[in-house]
Amino acid sequence: MRAFAGLLTAATIAWGLSAPFTYATDISFWTWRQEDKAAYNELFADFTKKNPDINVKFQSFPDENYPTIASTALAGGKGGDVIHTHAYGWLEQFVKSGYFVKQDASNMPSLANMSADALLSGTYRADSQVYSLPFASQTLGLFINKDVFEKAGLKAPTTWDEFIVVSKALKDKGVIPLANGLGTSWFNEMFVATFTGPLLGQEFVSDLKSGKATFKDPRYIAALTKLLELRAYMPTGFEGIDYSTAGQLFISGRAAMLAGGSFDISTYRAQNPKLKMDFIAPPAAKVGDIPQATKFFDGGYAVNAASPNKEAALKLVNWMGTKEFGDKFTALLGNISPIKGVDVKDPLLAEVAKLNETAMPHINVVYFRFEKPTGSELLQSGITKMMSGSITPEQLGGDVTNGLAKWYKPFQGK
Amino acid sequence: MNDDRRRALISQPQRRSLWILFLLLPAIVVMTLFVVWPLLSALRFAFYEFNGLSPSQFVGLENFRKVLFEEPFSDWTYNAFCHNVIVFFALMVFENGTAFLIAFALLKGLPGHRIHQVIIFLPVVLSSVIVGFLWKLFLHPMFGLVNGALALIDIQGPAWLGSESTALGSIIFANIWHWLGFPTLVLLAGMQRISAEVIEAARLDGAGDYVLLRRIIWPLIAPSVTIVCILTFIGSFNWFEIPYVMAGLTGSPGGSTDVLGLYFYRTAFGSVSSGIQDFGQGSALAVLMFLFVAGFSFVGLRFLRRREIQL
Numbered sequence: 001m002r003a004f005a006g007l008l009t010a011a012t013i014a015w016g017l018s019a020p021f022t023y024a025t026d027i028s029f030w031t032w033r034q035e036d037k038a039a040y041n042e043l044f045a046d047f048t049k050k051n052p053d054i055n056v057k058f059q060s061f062p063d064e065n066y067p068t069i070a071s072t073a074l075a076g077g078k079g080g081d082v083i084h085t086h087a088y089g090w091l092e093q094f095v096k097s098g099y100f101v102k103q104d105a106s107n108m109p110s111l112a113n114m115s116a117d118a119l120l121s122g123t124y125r126a127d128s129q130v131y132s133l134p135f136a137s138q139t140l141g142l143f144i145n146k147d148v149f150e151k152a153g154l155k156a157p158t159t160w161d162e163f164i165v166v167s168k169a170l171k172d173k174g175v176i177p178l179a180n181g182l183g184t185s186w187f188n189e190m191f192v193a194t195f196t197g198p199l200l201g202q203e204f205v206s207d208l209k210s211g212k213a214t215f216k217d218p219r220y221i222a223a224l225t226k227l228l229e230l231r232a233y234m235p236t237g238f239e240g241i242d243y244s245t246a247g248q249l250f251i252s253g254r255a256a257m258l259a260g261g262s263f264d265i266s267t268y269r270a271q272n273p274k275l276k277m278d279f280i281a282p283p284a285a286k287v288g289d290i291p292q293a294t295k296f297f298d299g300g301y302a303v304n305a306a307s308p309n310k311e312a313a314l315k316l317v318n319w320m321g322t323k324e325f326g327d328k329f330t331a332l333l334g335n336i337s338p339i340k341g342v343d344v345k346d347p348l349l350a351e352v353a354k355l356n357e358t359a360m361p362h363i364n365v366v367y368f369r370f371e372k373p374t375g376s377e378l379l380q381s382g383i384t385k386m387m388s389g390s391i392t393p394e395q396l397g398g399d400v401t402n403g404l405a406k407w408y409k410p411f412q413g414k
Numbered sequence: 415m416n417d418d419r420r421r422a423l424i425s426q427p428q429r430r431s432l433w434i435l436f437l438l439l440p441a442i443v444v445m446t447l448f449v450v451w452p453l454l455s456a457l458r459f460a461f462y463e464f465n466g467l468s469p470s471q472f473v474g475l476e477n478f479r480k481v482l483f484e485e486p487f488s489d490w491t492y493n494a495f496c497h498n499v500i501v502f503f504a505l506m507v508f509e510n511g512t513a514f515l516i517a518f519a520l521l522k523g524l525p526g527h528r529i530h531q532v533i534i535f536l537p538v539v540l541s542s543v544i545v546g547f548l549w550k551l552f553l554h555p556m557f558g559l560v561n562g563a564l565a566l567i568d569i570q571g572p573a574w575l576g577s578e579s580t581a582l583g584s585i586i587f588a589n590i591w592h593w594l595g596f597p598t599l600v601l602l603a604g605m606q607r608i609s610a611e612v613i614e615a616a617r618l619d620g621a622g623d624y625v626l627l628r629r630i631i632w633p634l635i636a637p638s639v640t641i642v643c644i645l646t647f648i649g650s651f652n653w654f655e656i657p658y659v660m661a662g663l664t665g666s667p668g669g670s671t672d673v674l675g676l677y678f679y680r681t682a683f684g685s686v687s688s689g690i691q692d693f694g695q696g697s698a699l700a701v702l703m704f705l706f707v708a709g710f711s712f713v714g715l716r717f718l719r720r721r722e723i724q725l
Contacts, residue, residue, distance in 0.1 A: 064663075067691065068683045071467045089690050097467040181555075183576050185664040186687030237555025239667060240576025245556070369690065372681075373486055376688040377664075381490075384667035388578060403486045 025312045028057045030073075030080030032066035039332040046328070047319050054312045056082075074099040077306040081313040085132045086299040087121035089369030094302070095124040100131040101303040107314050108133065110321025110339075117361070118338035121297030125370070132300030133321050136335040139262040139352050139359060140194040140294040142283075146276040148175055148256040156257075156280055158291070160199075160226065163283040167233040170256050177233035179255030181241020182387055185380045189364060190294075192383055194259040195230065196223035197360040198284045198292040205361060211410025214401040216394075224386065224393035231387060239388060251275050262352045263298070266334035279352055293352075295359035296366055297338060371407035378403040453704070459697035467691060477698035481681075487695070493669055494677040501586055501673065502650035509590045510642055513597035518627060520598070521605045531602075535595035542592065546659030549588035550575065575660060578670040585660050585671055592656065593649075597642045604638030605631055640718040644711055651707050654679070664688065674703050 029040065037058055044056035059080060061069045067090070073079035074094065083100070085091050094100060103111060103122075111119065114134055122132035144156045152173050157163040167177035182188050200223055207213035213220070235241050235249060243260075250258035251272040259282065268275060281291030301320050303313045319325055326339030336344065336353050344350045361367075368375025382396040391399075405411040460477055462469035481491050516534060520527050537545065552559045553574040561571030574584040608631065616630050632639075654675035657665065663680050665672025680689055682696020 067685075071691065075467060090684075093467050093684075093690055096465050099467075181573075181576065182667065183573075185662055185666045186685075189688070235556060236570070237561070237573035237576065240553075240555040240573030245554070369688075372690060372692055372695070374689050378486070380664055380666075380688050381669045384576075385578070388667070390578060390668070399486070406484075 027081035031084035176255035183242035296362035542655035604635035
């Protein structure tokens with residue numbers, strides 16, 4: 001009995017001594033990317049290996065309800081310790097309310113690993129400070145079904161004229177040239193950005209920023225007018241074809257091309273592992289023009305200002321800005337990390353990364369989603385009308401400009 | 415002894431009131447917490463400007479002015495409101511009109527009427543999300559059943575949900591398919607309450623189906639008609655699930671299926687892919703919707719109740 005009591009006392013002392021060394025901080029990561037759970041858990045396991053005192057719990061919420069869930073939780077002083085955020089205007093609403101910790105060289109040294117345009121996506125315009133560490137760039141371009149092109153004996157188009165010639169030839173062979181429809185509002189805006197980007201060029205973007213140009217500008221109207229030509233090469237009933245149907249038409253080989261986002265490369269591969277595809281820049285205005293895809297940053301990682309574990313959360317986010325994280329993130333998720341010097345081993349993703357070097361910014365996402373009405377709301381509600389012929393490109397350009405002039409000073413009085 | 419009895423007699427109604435209050439308390443607490451409090455919060459938020467996600471300053475009626483008189487918000491409000499009005503009249507005529515005729519057919523007790531009663535009511539038990547998704551598939555321009563059937567008779571069907579001229583009608587149709595059984599059942603119950611002698615007497619007097627419906631059944635089912643009309647009105651102006659599933663938050667294409675419910679949600683909670691959140695304007699819209707629905711329901715109810723008495 002005495003021996004047992006001694007053993008018990010020794011065990012208690014041993015437990016008491018070891019306890020301070022085994023206590024770990026548990027932090028949570030909130031995201032809308034439910035499909036990325038396995039990859040993030042693997043990444044977080046790497047982090048915990050390096051920081052055994054911090055455990056990270058992955059918590060995901062449905063994409064559509066994520067803003068509501070996140071804002072409600074943050075307003076109540078709750079929410080994850082690290083919050084996966086969208087970028088630009090979406091982020092700004094949260095920063096204005098003081099929900100996120102400011103990131104600078106002292107608490108987030110890995111900001112130095114990001115390019116300037118990436119940092120812009122996580123920067124609050126009013127104080128020019130970063131609140132969310134960028135996590136991925138997305139590129140809009142043209143998916144090419146190589147098998148279909150090979151069978152038809154055609155080459156992927158690089159200019160608008162080539163695009164029309166190739167599309168006519170494909171149509172004659174009974175193949176849908178362009179898989180896209182207009183049944184998904186958010187993608188309609190991406191569709192416009194994809195095809196108008198190379199026709200507009202970087203100079204137009206600078207002119208928009210300075211107020212030299214608006215969306216009534218003849219360059220923009222001409223680019224919108226070009227879109228009308230695409231209708232002849234889209235599927236029958238394209239007005240009602242949604243983005244997921246378009247994807248299915250493309251991967252099944254019923255359609256030869258698809259204006260889409262690099263974010264779908266891994267999805268299409270998973271759905272049809274035999275698919276031979278390419279991702280190229282959308283058609284340029286003329287031969288010799290620089291290939292111009294459209295690029296934007298999807299979002300970032302922010303630290304909840306009300307988190308009781310801010311230090312651990314900052315440590316995690318800082319690690320998420322390192323090359324070590326970026327390499328594995330790109331390999332596991334097929335997304336391009338904005339971290340400088342990241343290895344992109346996948347050949348198709350490497351092509352996308354190359355396109356990014358000369359890409360146009362996604363005009364609406366990067367510059368016109370900060371106040372109401374957003375450029376996206378205005379364009380999304382007008383583009384289907386324009387494509388169906390109920391309004392003209394001039395009317396659409398005018399509506400977008402006049403709507404934005406409510407809050408975008410360079411457009412006021414124009 | 416007498417004093418005790420008097421005390422007992424006086425306190426009995428008080429005890430009873432306390433007991434009633436005690437029984438009502440859980441309901442009052444729940445109602446206050448989940449209905450009255452959110453309503454009052456929405457009312458308060460409608461008078462505030464939002465800086466990001468928190469109310470920043472009191473702006474009086476500014477949010478109401480924006481949603482009612484400032485373009486493009488006012489255009490979107492009236493566009494959505496017009497669609498709600500169209501939905502109400504379409505449902506009154508096509509859903510309730512059909513329901514009235516079907517209820518009469520079921521009342522006649524024709525062979526197989528029991529199974530038809532079940533079939534007609536069956537879609538009502540399905541979730542609106544399922545119905546919306548199902549009809550979205552049926553109306554798919556390339557792979558949908560509807561265009562597939564039309565192709566068999568060499569007709570190229572339109573992109574039902576992609577064309578501005580057919581999208582709202584298609585969604586209303588799906589809604590009618592979903593809810594038709596409900597007014598049918600309410601009206602049938604009303605018809606079954608009419609005494610058999612009344613109908614028999616009318617028949618003996620030589621009344622045909624039309625006269626029976628017009629002169630006997632229609633006046634006698636007035637209470638059921640009141641319920642159906644009021645519920646259709648409230649449902650039409652709070653319409654959300656089916657258009658959300660079939661046309662998305664933006665009321666595509668080009669706002670041709672936008673209704674107040676979608677517009678309110680988009681304004682208040684934003685959308686990852688287009689708008690930002692604005693609880694102020696969203697609350698103003700919610701308050702206006704509430705006042706409109708509550709006001710018209712009240713007036714409509716009074717009118718229909720008076721009509722019941724007159725008939």
